[in-house]
């Protein structure tokens with residue numbers, strides 16, 4: 001449905017998108033995720049035709065809409081897109097109906113009955129059919145958000161572009177809108193490109209997540225792949241809380257030698273024995289119990305609880321293992337004491353070795 005090939009965007013000497021290539025399948029909910037300034041919005045605006053790339057090509061539904069080689073640039077109004085931005089861009093002097101009708105009245109010049117039908121259908125989709133005649137400013141943030149969505153969908157675009165559409169909503173409403181937006185676009189089968197810096201939004205809404213950093217793609221895959229099988233320290237760190245334990249990949253290539261012992265684990269592709277690695281271990285997969293004198297199995301180590309923070313659902317604790325801090329999650333109903341000796345078990349299937357990265361590159 002969408003093919004972006006070797007997209008380059010520079011502002012003067014500053015390259016912000018560095019030969020990025022990716023494809024989006026028809027009907028996919030595709031998310032561009034990354035920290036502020038990584039280039040998500042720039043890529044989205046190049047797709048929209050709101051920015052002219054420096055080089056590369058963009059193809060939409062089999063049609064080239066931008067090509068530096070062919071010196072071709074199709075303007076935004078001819079790309080059949082729907083767009084929703086963080087700011088909603090609702091017209092304050094218009095009613096809900098007039099806002100949603102705007103792209104039809106000022107774009108395709110439909111017959112009036114057709115406009116009425118389409119607008120009411122779009123408002124029904126976002127559950128605002130009873131608000132059609134209300135002035136747009138007299139709506140809550142979530143309702144304004146829905147108006148923006150209805151307006152983006154009213155002309156049945158081939159591609160829906162969403163740039164941080166949830167960031168102005170409070171946390172509870174964001175949770176609701178996450179599900180509503182995903183259900184709506186999936187039920188319509190519309191291909192959607194979503195931009196966010198929020199990993200939870202990306203994980204919960206997407207079919208595919210593309211993680212960006214400094215104008216490059218770091219990793220692309222299903223939410224499960226990106227979360228459970230990070231290929232870099234950056235991905236592991238960005239996608240949630242992770243211990244990143246320094247070590248070396250063993251000669252067998254199946255263990256990491258750390259300051260507290262040998263840890264059996266999964267290994268990211270491309271790593272060779274002896275490589276400097278980071279062992280990625282999420283706090284919630286670590287099993288921590290009071291130390292016993294029994295024989296210890298694979299991946300079980302003895303440490304001491306240094307500190308704990310009560311977070312309600314869980315206690316987050318720092319355990320010192322071989323001079324290394326390991327963050328673990330403890331059961332709040334079975335408290336352990338600071339200073340207590342504990343056994344820490346790291347399930348091999350939940351640990352993954354990724355290439356080591358210098359601290360300065362993390363971000």
Ligand SMILES: Nc1ncnc2c1ncn2[C@@H]1O[C@H](COP(=O)(O)OP(=O)(O)OP(=O)(O)O)[C@@H](O)[C@H]1O
Nearest residue numbers: 011014016034035036037038039040041042043197
């Ligand atoms: N018109 C411009 N002139 C110069 N630099 C720009 C311009 N627009 C964007 N940039 C730079 O391009 C880089 C990428 O910006 P972009 O807005 O795409 O990032 P982003 O990942 O969407 O960030 P955010 O989440 O903060 O919106 C940033 O370093 C930004 O400063």
